[in-house]
Amino acid sequence: MTVVSLRDRKRVDTRGKIVAAASALFDRHGLEDVTVDAIAAAADIGKGTVYNYFEAKEDIIVALLVDLDRKALTEIASLPAQGMSVGEALDAAAWKLIDNKAEYRPYVKAFLSRMFAAEDVSPELADYYDQLDEAVEALFERLLARPGMRRALPVDTLVLSFRTMHMGLMAQWAMEGPPYASARVLTRRHMALLAKGLML
Known part of the structure; x- marks a missing residue:
């Protein structure tokens, strides 16, 4: 059993307070009009403490979206559901990681801007990508264990293909807006194409 130290619990609690305070302010005032000073005041901590956790307010947006996606990964672990085709299972996984952000489209746009502008991936985002890769790899292994499936490509290549498609689909989703x-449609089609490569 893993024992979490008091210090680690405090760090998690403080991070959670910052993210919750920032999210509430973003919802009320919009992303552009919220300052780090306002986030610190709402979280009842010092501005320096915010910077101990996040380099910029955009990194708080990244953290919020990563938290949403970590929850989606637990749902992906239950795929494929009974009776699902390979394409349907991949589509369900991809869409869970997109549709879970329906209330946060402006956040996704800010996240994509931050990600493409940054020199390096933040440690938190890198850790999440490791978890995403593990979850998608496990899904591919479950699908490949079905009768009639073949390993034409290494699983890590399939995972990279999934992630690349997913990134493009999320960008399309963010640019398009409701009702998406x-x-x-594109998510279903792209995942059906990826599935075909597993069944030839």
């Missing part, structure tokens, strides 16, 4: 009809 094109993004939904």
